[in-house]
Amino acid sequence: MFPESLRHRRPLEGVRVLDLTRLLPGPFASLVLADLGATVDKLEDPFPGDYLRQMPPAVAAQGAAWQSLNRDKRSLVIDLKTAAGVATLRHLVPRYDVLLEGFRPGVLDRLGVGHAALRALHPGLIVCAITGYGQDGPLAKRAGHDINYLARAGVLGVTGPAGEAPAVSGAQMADVAGGALWAVVAILAALHERTRTGVGCVADIAMSEGAVPLATFALASLFAGERPRARGDGVLDGGIAAYSTYLTADGQAVALGALEPKFWTAFATAVGLDPALDALVPGPHQADIKTSVAAVIAGRSRADWEAFAQSHDCCIEPVLEPHELPIDVQHKHRGVFFETEGFGGGPMLAFRTPVGAGAAQTHTPPRAAGADTKTILREAGLDDARIEALIAAGAIGV
Numbered sequence: 001m002f003p004e005s006l007r008h009r010r011p012l013e014g015v016r017v018l019d020l021t022r023l024l025p026g027p028f029a030s031l032v033l034a035d036l037g038a039t040v041d042k043l044e045d046p047f048p049g050d051y052l053r054q055m056p057p058a059v060a061a062q063g064a065a066w067q068s069l070n071r072d073k074r075s076l077v078i079d080l081k082t083a084a085g086v087a088t089l090r091h092l093v094p095r096y097d098v099l100l101e102g103f104r105p106g107v108l109d110r111l112g113v114g115h116a117a118l119r120a121l122h123p124g125l126i127v128c129a130i131t132g133y134g135q136d137g138p139l140a141k142r143a144g145h146d147i148n149y150l151a152r153a154g155v156l157g158v159t160g161p162a163g164e165a166p167a168v169s170g171a172q173m174a175d176v177a178g179g180a181l182w183a184v185v186a187i188l189a190a191l192h193e194r195t196r197t198g199v200g201c202v203a204d205i206a207m208s209e210g211a212v213p214l215a216t217f218a219l220a221s222l223f224a225g226e227r228p229r230a231r232g233d234g235v236l237d238g239g240i241a242a243y244s245t246y247l248t249a250d251g252q253a254v255a256l257g258a259l260e261p262k263f264w265t266a267f268a269t270a271v272g273l274d275p276a277l278d279a280l281v282p283g284p285h286q287a288d289i290k291t292s293v294a295a296v297i298a299g300r301s302r303a304d305w306e307a308f309a310q311s312h313d314c315c316i317e318p319v320l321e322p323h324e325l326p327i328d329v330q331h332k333h334r335g336v337f338f339e340t341e342g343f344g345g346g347p348m349l350a351f352r353t354p355v356g357a358g359a360a361q362t363h364t365p366p367r368a369a370g371a372d373t374k375t376i377l378r379e380a381g382l383d384d385a386r387i388e389a390l391i392a393a394g395a396i397g398v
Contacts, residue, residue, distance in 0.1 A: 010037025015191065016095060018043060019073070021102035022050040024172055025130045025179035025207065027069040030100055032184050034072040035356030038098075041376055042073045042367075043089075045080065046397045049369050060344030062366065067343050068350055070366045076377075077370035077397030080111050084395035089113055092380050094122045097194075098187055102130045105140045115202045125200040126190040130179045134206030144208075149174035153211035158218040162232035178211030229282065235259070239282040241289040242267075245319060246297035253319035254297060254305045267314035271296045341365040370397040 015038040019030040022044070034040045044050055052066035059067060079085040090113060093099065099118060101108065108114045115127050129135060132144035133152070150156045150173060151166075160167030186203035194200055212219075217236050221228040233239040242258040258264040261277050268275035273296065279289050297305070302318050309316050320328060326337040326349060335352065338359035342348025343366045352358035373396050377387050390396045 012191075013037035015039070015097045017041070017098045017100065018092065018096040019100045021100050021130065023052055023102075024065075024069065024175045025183070026100050026102045027052075027066075028176055028180040029128070029130070029183040029187075030073065031069050031071070032180070032353050032355060033098070033187065035353045035361075040073040041096075041372070042070060042075050044075065044077050044369055046077055046394070049077070053369070059342050059348055060346060062343040064348075067348060067366045071340065071350060072364050073367065074372035074376060075367035075369055076373040078373075079395050079397070080113070082393065082395045084390055084393050086112055088377070088382075088390060088395060090121060091382070092376070093118055093125065095380055096122075096125065097191065098126045098128060100128050100130070100183070104143075105129075105131065105135045119200060119202070123200060124194060124198060126187060126194065126203065127200070128183050128187050128190075128203040128205065130183050130205045130207065132206065133208050135202075135204045139208075146172040146174045146207075149178060149208040149211055152208040153178065154215045154218065155211055158215055158231055158234070158237050160231060161238060162230050166231065173214060174207045174211040177214060178209075179205055179207035182210040233282050235280070235282060240280060240286055241293045242279050244290065244293075246294050248300060248302040248305060249298055250301040250303075252302035254302060255317050255319055256293070256297075257315040257317075259315070263314045266312055267316065270308070270312050270314070335359060343368075373398045 012033060015033070017030055017033050017038050017040045019026060019040055019042045021027055021030070027042075027050070030038075030040045030042070042050075048054065050066060050070075052063045052069070055063040055065060057064050078088055080089060093113075106114075108118075115129070118127055119125050131140070132149055133139040133142060139152075147156070147168060150159075150169065153174065155169075155173065156166040159169065183203065183205045186205060190201050190203060218228070218234065228234075229239065231237060236243060238244055242256060242264045245253050245255050247253055256267065258267045259280065261280065264277065264279055265275045267273075268279070273292055278285060300308070305316060306318050325331055331337060335358045337349055337351055339347050340350045340359075340363045345365070348365075350363070352361075374384075374387055377390075377396070378384075382390075387396070391398060
């Protein structure tokens with residue numbers, strides 16, 4: 001979290017972002033930029049718009065995930081499949097510092113607003129393209145989702161127990177850590193460079209390669225020229241008893257991360273296990289150690305282990321489920337979750353990003369599709385007669 005003085009300065013105030021993306025990676029990137037103070041205008045097509053609007057669960061008939069990602073943004077609807085819609089986008093582009101897009105390579109070119117055309121209109125524009133496999137290469141135009149990018153990145157290859165199919169992550173790691181966050185890094189760097197040169201750029205963010213660093217430790221054997229261990233046999237992927245998850249007496253779970261000798265020794269000594277350090281080395285002997293640790297963990301409830309963690313410094317934490325997060329003592333103290341206005345005016349729980357001020361910041365609720373189209377076009381110099389003509393032609397939505 002930023003210190004109070006910096007958080008309230010909103011360092012990207014004055015930066016204007018046009019977000020053409022949908023689903024998770026692009027909208028999360030623009031949410032971070034909004035939390036940093038940027039003005040974000042979200043552009044959707046008339047139908048279906050951002051698919052997350054229709055994805056359950058919903059609050060006031062709008063997807064809760066969509067709402068969590070699209071607070072503090074304005075909404076405009078332009079049909080880029082029409083010549084008038086494309087002309088409207090071209091008119092708007094010079095007003096923005098950053099344009100985010102997530103189309104497959106070539107889509108914008110076919111519409112006449114490819115990266116080169118956009119930057120010809122506005123040489124200072126920073127175009128950030130978030131795709132699965134990047135703007136070039138044999139897979140550039142291939143469809144995919146988070147699971148596919150993690151597969152190509154080697155992350156799935158080190159996830160899950162040996163002898164079974166790789167485990168599917170319950171979190172969208174490639175979308176967020178492999179795509180959205182690298183996009184924010186690239187945009188911030190490009191904005192900084194533009195202050196020196198006045199020139200924008202195209203940031204080509206491929207989620208499949210952005211996710212590769214998530215497997216850094218698993219890749220160490222590759223870098224060292226060694227044959228990698230089988231999945232589930234390494235130090236960090238379940239191969240040692242000191243770094244694993246265990247069920248508790250009440251059917252819940254805890255995560256033990258006693259990797260360093262001092263933490264393993266503290267845990268083992270406290271629970272009456274052998275503190276020998278071979279517990280930190282993968283190998284066949286781990287089966288017996290895991291059985292012993294599992295039996296110890298299963299002897300107490302998760303609440304008991306939470307109390308244990310208060311007095312024993314050994315890296316053991318409860319495995320929380322989503323509904324428990326807002327009431328967790330650490331998250332409450334840090335203000336990770338806060339109540340804000342949701343779509344339709346009712347209260348809704350939201351999360352702040354690590355660079356946002358949360359409840360200490362004034363937030364605007366997610367907007368109906370096209371709610372700000374007229375305002376944004378008027379700001380760009382279009383008069384009401386022209387706007388009404390665009391509406392009549394089906395080029396924009398309000």
